[in-house]
Amino acid sequence: HLLSMRTPTEMIVGLVLCPCGLLLTLTGTLAPSWRQVSLVPDQPVDVVWEQGIWDICRERQSTHDRLCGQADELGYFEQVPVRVAQGLMPSSLVVTLVGLVVAALGVRCWQPEPRHLVAGVAGLVLLLSGLMSLVPSSWYTQELWALPAPPGSTLNVGYSLVLSYLGSCLEILGGLALALSFHHCCKE
Numbered sequence: 001h002l003l004s005m006r007t008p009t010e011m012i013v014g015l016v017l018c019p020c021g022l023l024l025t026l027t028g029t030l031a032p033s034w035r036q037v038s039l040v041p042d043q044p045v046d047v048v049w050e051q052g053i054w055d056i057c058r059e060r061q062s063t064h065d066r067l068c069g070q071a072d073e074l075g076y077f078e079q080v081p082v083r084v085a086q087g088l089m090p091s092s093l094v095v096t097l098v099g100l101v102v103a104a105l106g107v108r109c110w111q112p113e114p115r116h117l118v119a120g121v122a123g124l125v126l127l128l129s130g131l132m133s134l135v136p137s138s139w140y141t142q143e144l145w146a147l148p149a150p151p152g153s154t155l156n157v158g159y160s161l162v163l164s165y166l167g168s169c170l171e172i173l174g175g176l177a178l179a180l181s182f183h184h185c186c187k188e
Contacts, residue, residue, distance in 0.1 A: 001006040002070035003188035006083070007107060008181065008184070009115065010177045010178065010181060011103075011107045011114060011119055011177075011178060013173075013175065014103065014114060014122075014126070014177040014178030015057035015104075015174070015178075016174070016175030018099065018100060018126050018170070018178075019129065020167075020169030020170050020174075021096070021169070021171035022093065022171070023167070024166050024167030025093060025164055025168060027163050028089075028137075028161065028162075028165075029089040029090065029093060029130070029133075030054070031159070032050050032054065032160070033052055033066060034052050034053060034085075034140060034157075034158045035051045035140075035144055035147070035155060035156070035158050035163075036050055036051075036157075037150070037153050037155055038153065038154045039157065040153045045059075045066075049070070050158055051147075051158070053082055053085040053089065053136075054086070055070075056068070056069075056071075056072060057070050064101070068090065074149065074150070075130075076147060076148055079143070080174070081136065082140070082147070084139060085137075088135060088136045089133055089136055089164070092133035093127060093129075095125060095132060098099060098125060099123075099125035100122075101120060101123060102125060103119060103123070103178055105122050106119030114181070116182070117181075117182070120179050121183040123174075123176065123179030123180070123182075124179055125175070126171055126174055126178060127171075127172055127175030129171055129175070130171030130173075130174075130177070132171070133164060133171065134165070135169060136164075137161060137168055138165075
């Protein structure tokens with residue numbers, strides 16, 4: 001009887017990976033560094049523009065002076081990949097929160113047995129949320145060099161985009177792990 005009291009491994013894995021993915025995706029969504037633009041003509045050599053999905057910041061690297069809220073003179077925020085990211089990233093965060101609430105109800109913490117069907121549904125919801133944040137991250141990466149930038153400048157991937165990718169992957173893996181709970185439903 002004691003063996004049945006243990007929480008299944010796939011549920012533990014899902015409940016560890018998905019909140020970590022949520023934190024990374026949240027940071028990637030809010031932080032203004034999906035793309036870095038450096039060596040901008042008519043600007044000091046140590047000036048870097050960090051473009052996110054909500055803000056553009058200008059940082060002078062020698063003095064670490066950072067000024068956000070820069071004007072979007074090139075129409076960066078009007079580009080389709082940026083607009084899609086502005087819609088899907090926050091939506092993904094909300095779906096992740098819903099999935100984690102459902103997972104908490106399915107994974108037994110206060111009951112003798114977990115609810116495998118509820119945990120499996122939570123896994124599917126979390127898998128969906130991971131895909132919802134992976135799509136804009138992938139599309140943005142695909143269009144990184146096509147988005148407007150001053151001619152002659154150098155473009156690099158920013159840390160927010162990397163965090164969004166990692167968060168998406170963790171949510172997908174955690175969702176898949178929780179979806180394995182359906183296996184126990186079939187046994188019953």
